[in-house]
Amino acid sequence: MSHPGIYKIACPGSRDLYIKRDDLLPYSFGGNKARKAVKFFEEIDKGDYDCVVTYGSGKSNHCRVIANMAAGHEMECHIISSEETAERTFNSILMELFGANITVCPVVRVHDTIEAVMASLKSKGKNPYFIPGGGHGNLGTGAYVDCYHEIRQFEKANNIKFDYIFHASGTGTTQAGLVCGALLDHDPVKIVGISIARKNPYGRNVVLESVRDYLGSVHERLSEKVIEDAVIFDDSYIQDGYGKSGDSVRNLIKYMMAAHGIPMDSTYVGKACAGMFEYIKKNRIADKNILFIHTGGTPLFFNDLESIWG
């Protein structure tokens, strides 16, 4: 998949901001889930799998991309969704249009339901491939090690060094990949994951686990202190939790679209971008080169349209 670019935008009252447009990855509205899905389907293509199973909410960009790629591979796709988060969005409509089989169950039953769906497929003689929610795991982490290298290439080609990289952090795989890339390169860049839902210490611990897991898989041994220092997971901007946001996020989304033509959704990217500006202010960060990674979610931008502009 070709690499989306990094673009500079002028923001009032602060230095130029750079944005890496992973939302422009050329598959199914792009985003970090498209980048990760390519890695999972490379594995699937190597084996003799004939269907995929994954899980996520009705807002899940991951489930939409996986359902799309499974359809492209003419493979059955099974999605498990918790009833607490199974709302109808443009992502869930797309999942249905791609022919995914969606099973809804209470959140406490998700684990057992996944096992049951896997067992039932196997009992029918099928060979299902399970993709963890959000594309979590070393394959997904590896996708963002690649992204880190694209950022390094940009820095070298443009004679610039980023001091900070900000992005929306959910399951933590995107962050783990960026952090692993930086650690393996001995790059002092500060990578700040703005949590869109999870609280600390849990949220940060999941990122740390993913970092250790990936480094172990490439036989890299780094001290626990070095790893701990590299993981900044900020849970100050989660507002009322997953999918909930207030006026600061709405205003930021309006501004980004009107001033720069960049769509952002309120669950992930708009929330994280608003969080980044608050983080910069709170920590009095000045005269630094800052990169924000736009991690996608474009269909959700349209779900927000009426509530934000209406």
Ligand SMILES: *Cc1c(COP(=O)(O)O)cnc(C)c1O
């Ligand atoms: C899933 C998602 C994230 C969070 O990525 P993780 O790797 O799960 O931390 C951020 N932005 C968008 C648009 C997403 O869909």
